[in-house]
Amino acid sequence: MDRADIINSVKPTEEQKIFQRDYFRILLLEHDIDANGKAIDEASKKKDIIECYRLLKMAFIPYSILYDNLKHLGIYGNKDSELTSLIKQLRVNLEQMNHLRNKMSGHLDGEIIDKAIQWQPTLFSQSTVDDKTILQISYFGLRD
Secondary structure, three states: OOHHHHHHHOOHHHHHHHHHHHHHHHHHHHHHHHHHHHHHHHHHHOOOOOHHHHHHHHHHHHHHHHHHHHHHHHHHOOOOOHHHHHHHHHHHHHHHHHHHHHHHHHOHHHHHHHHHHHHHHHHHHHOOOOOHHHHHHHHHHHOO
């Protein structure tokens, strides 16, 4: 029997394919969440507030993906009342994180940027032209 025959003889069932996809999904999300946390920790040790802010925005992405995938992953705990309760609370927390992500990222559409400029007129003052705090001021303008 050659390699192709062996591979074809152990084809997973549809249920096994679902488990494999979910495992793959969880594996990647867990890694991203862990790696983002470590990167934020390193940036905070260096007291690099802009990098912390940027990384925090990036850290919301896997949580958003997890939120979107909870409907698929919820099947694994649907018979356990404690796990179901934890998943329900996780869903609420992830929804709040998604809201924070949207606030922090500021969508960068024209209306949002116009308001940020209005709220942070110092962006275009002579004193900030060569100032390294211009990014902090820009991010601060997007938060409202």
